[in-house]
Amino acid sequence: MDRADGQKDSRQDGRARKLSPNKAKDEGAINTIFGGPTTGKSNRERTQEIREAMEARRDLDVNSIEPDPKRLKEGWDPIVFTEADTHGLDVRPNDALVISARIGYREVHRILIDNGSSADILSAEVYDQLRLDRKDLQPFPTPLRGFGGVEVRSLGTVKLPVKIGKAPCQKTVLLNFVVVDTENWPYNALLGRPFLNKAKAVTATYALMMKFPTEYGVGVVKGSQEMARRANLSVYKDREVHQVYTVTAQQKAGEPEEQAEVPKDFELDPREEPEDRKDEPTQEVALDPEDQSRTVKVGASLNVHVKTQLVKLLRDYKDVFAWNHKDMLGVDPKVISHHLSINPEFRPVVQKRRLFNPERSVAIKKEVEKLLSAGSIREVKYPEWVANVVLVKKKNKQWRMCVDFTDLNKACPKDSFPLPRIDQLVDATAGHELLSFMDAYSGYNQIRMNKADKEKTSFTTDQGLYCYKVMPFGLKNAGATYQRLVNRIFARQIGKNMEVYVDDMLTKSTTAEKHTEDLKETFDVLRKYQMKLNPSKCVFGVLSGRFLGFQVHQRGIEVNPEKIKALEGMASPKTLKDVQRLTGCLASLNRFIAKTTDKCAPFFKAIKKGKGLEWSTECEEAFQKLKEYLGRAPILSKPVVGETLYLYLSVTEVATSSVLIRLEEGIQKPVYYTSKALLAAETRYSPAEKIALALIISARKLRPYFQAHTIEVYTDCLLKLILQKPEVSGRLTKWAVELSEYDIRCTPKAAIKGQAVSDFIAEFTEPDTEVRRAMEDEQTTKFQWKLHVDGSSNTHGSGQE
Known part of the structure; x- marks a missing residue:
């Protein structure tokens, strides 16, 4: 029997064995055996709870059960298990329901779902791997009682969020875990009745599945038979378990030890460990049966159906990839070409030719020959603008040749075409089930130079003078030209199932089944405009990846x-x-x-x-x-359209800070942290002005969020009074006008329900009484009057001296 799972009373089990098999008459009922830890209540309280339950049952008319409308929630779909849920299982009656879930900010495997346990249990080893301090554990003196009344003392309790399911049908609940330190326990955690009741989850051990209602439908979590059977095996093989997790006596004595394989699912998700974080595993897929070297990477975790569709699509569109420069056809100049707008006040510059050592000279010669054979450059005579080449070492120790267009760039005014905001692109990418990351093959070189401007890109080498026929890297406004192109050709997809930042492209899908369709739409555009992808830098059908300097996935950023x-x-x-x-x-x-x-x-x-x-x-x-x-940096959450966001403010002697959060199943998830140092003059602001300054700085930094959402500011200071009556100072009036365009509401601080928010000690460092006193003084000063009279008046008359 698995440990910590609501174990049975041995005395009742003994009585059961004494019953004669020939006894067929009804001798009463055997009630459900409850196990797991006690709740910490007194016996009197537990007796009262039993009495209340019995009274409630007597009051219930089983012949006319009507649901209480107050307890029903709209949008609940019926939870049904069918024979189809067992497909793919090696069904055995003794397999436990063992799942993976996110506890805190880590993915934890080997979690036992136990309907018989009256507590949620977390192993001390996992608690330590979550990088939590044992000093933070809350005392829990009541022991856990298991099979035969055996007691297990706990280290304490801790509240942690638990996330189950896949987006959008996910649910996060806050659980009070009992932390235990037991040897050879095969599970990392146990989720009992408290979890099942909070999540409103229903289990089917025959299907090794758990389902639960969410706002977007019924969520599903499937159990892992491999993890369940590994755990079951380790219970009966203590010697092997000791070899895996502890130092054996043989090792201490220097004797050779038997090699035992460490269960790969015992540890927490290795991607979370900073010293061992790796990209999602992928596998190479050959696109051309006649040339097995032409491969692309696809996600290794794809299910068979989605993977089959994806591979077929990639092979059908193998022409959108370029394996060398000769494969690049280039975008039609009628669609776009790069123009140089040179200020006529600048005179052309011919740079003095630089000398290079033999190694670099050979690298330059090879690069020139490659560009000539690809048709990217041509020889030129009598150019007015001439630049030198520059060599830069790449990560693979090879040389990259660039051209020093410093003088030409000075003569060209800056193109003000706006590039997308990276923060908004990353936010828009997170939360999708499948992603495909694409990179153009020498992206800039796929755009032609304007015929009249080609010779202005001339450069000199030992082999002669050459100019670019295509847009080279290093030109001042090349990025703006490329962004114009992708904005135009992907106009129907950007923001829907695609995000593009210059030559970094990404196709996203809310469901795995839809990803092939979304990719096909992208490939159709690439084929139409003859744009080519670099297969060595593309990854298709993965759950997470790096985009614009961030790691994005379904859970967040x-x-x-x-x-x-x-x-x-x-x-x-x-x-x-x-x-x-x-x-x-x-x-x-x-x-x-x-x-x-x-x-x-x-x-x-x-x-x-x-x-x-x-x-x-x-x-x-x-x-x-x-x-x-x-x-242990937090995972940032992605806001949902139309939801209210919440803001915590902090002011210290040197800086103002804030954290924007959202609520997900009652748990506070960080969206964005901001911080700014106070200028010398700002450190002398009144307490009321400092807290208002913290809000105005946050509003400016987080403007897109403030424009799209209602913002509720958590503060115990009189911020609402400050904004409603800004007559005290001119700067407050100006800030109040600036903030008036947003839907901002001020509420007292709520209970902190997220570790990332508790890390941000969102409190005004000045004592609250001082803030109130300062506000009262400012308000009192506003109503002081001075009366000047020319004479006197009293009950005896009036006059003037």
Whole structure:
């Protein structure tokens, strides 16, 4: 019998064995045997609960059961299990329902679903891997009682969110876990009746499935037979379990040990570990039967039906890929071409030819020959503008040849064509079930240069003078031209099933079954305009991937693992440039860090102007704490259209900060963190002005969210009074007018129901009484009057001296 699952009383089991098999008469009923931990209540309270249950049953007329309309929720679909739910299972009556779910911010495997347990249990090992401090555990003196009344003492309790299901049919519930430290327990966690009741989940052990109602329909979680049987096997093979998880006596004695395979599903999701984060596994698929080297990557976790459809589509559209420069046909100049708008006040510049060592000269020669054979460049005579080439080392240690268009770029005014906001593109990508990441093959080179401007792109090498026939990398407005192209040709898809930032393209689908159809629409456009993809940089049909510097997936947005790895491997700064490099790395992670400016305040003090680097103990502690924080950086959630978002504000002596959150099944999920250092003048603002400043800075930084959603500001300060009566100072009047375009509501602080929000200590550091006193003084000052009279008047008469 599996442990911690509501075990049976051995005395009742003994009585059952004594019954004669010949006894056929009715001798009463055997009631349900309850197990698991006690609830911490007294015996008197439990007796009262039993009495209330019996009274409720007597009051119920079983012949006319009517549902209570107050307890029904709209949108509930009927939960039904059919024979189809068992397809693909090796059905056996003793397989437990073992699932994977997200606990806290980690994906946890080997979770036992136990209808007989009156508690939700978490192993101490998983608790430690969640990077939670055992000091935060709440005391729980009542022991867990198992089979035969055996007691197990707990370490305490902790509240953690648990997410089950796949988007959009997902559900998150907040559970009070009992943390236990037991040896050889085969499960990482156990979800009992408290979880099932909160999630309103129904289980079918025959189908190894659990279903539950959500706002978008019935959610489904399938059990893993492999995990269940691994767990069952480990119960009866203690010796093997010890070899996997502990140091055996043989190892201590130096004797050879038997190699035991570590169950791959015991550990938490390895993608969450910063030192071992890897991209989603993929597999190579050959597109051309006659040339097996022409392959593309597809997600390894796709089900057979979706994968078959996807591979067939990729082979049907193999012509949208380019395997070398000769395969690029280029976009028709009638669609778009790149024009140079040169200011006539600038005179043409011919740069002096640079000399290169033999290794670089050979690399330049090879690159020129490749571009000539591809038709991307041609020889030119008597050009007015001539630039030098520059070589840059790539990650694979090969050379990349670029052209130094510095002088030409100075003569060209900046094209003001807007590029998409990266934050909005990333938000729009998260939350989809399947994604395909695509990269154009030498994307800029697929656009032709305007005939009159070709010779202005001339460059010099040892082989001669050449000019570009296609748009080269390095031109000032090349990105704007490319964005114009993709905005035009993908106009019907952008925002619906596709996102594009210059030459980074992504096709997204809300369901796996629809992904092939969405990709076909993308490929039709690519084929129509003769745009080619780079197969080595494309990945199709994956659950997650890197897009514009972020890790996006169905659950939300994460920090790019490469950035975390670079920061964790960074040594303590020793020079001013090292500190500047550190602050530059953190700038790209601001969205994920609560109160960034406060955490980095010691770094800014260390690089004050006029002083050398003063790396103090305070700086080192802040540096190490920042590394630790980023190791468990939160997953940012994607807002749903039309929902209300909530804002916590924080003001310290040096900065204002905020966190925008959304509620998902009662759990607070972070959407965006902001932080800004206070200027010298701003540090002298009154408390009322500081809290208003925190709101105005957040509104400016998070303008798209403020425009699209109702924002509820959680604060105990008199912010509403400040905004409604801004006559106190001119800047408050200006801010009130600026904020009037948004739907902002102020409410008292609510209970914090999310770890990421509790990390952000969203409280005004000035005492609340001081804020109120300052506001009262400002309001009182406004109503003081001075009376000036020329004479006097009283009950005895009037007059004037």
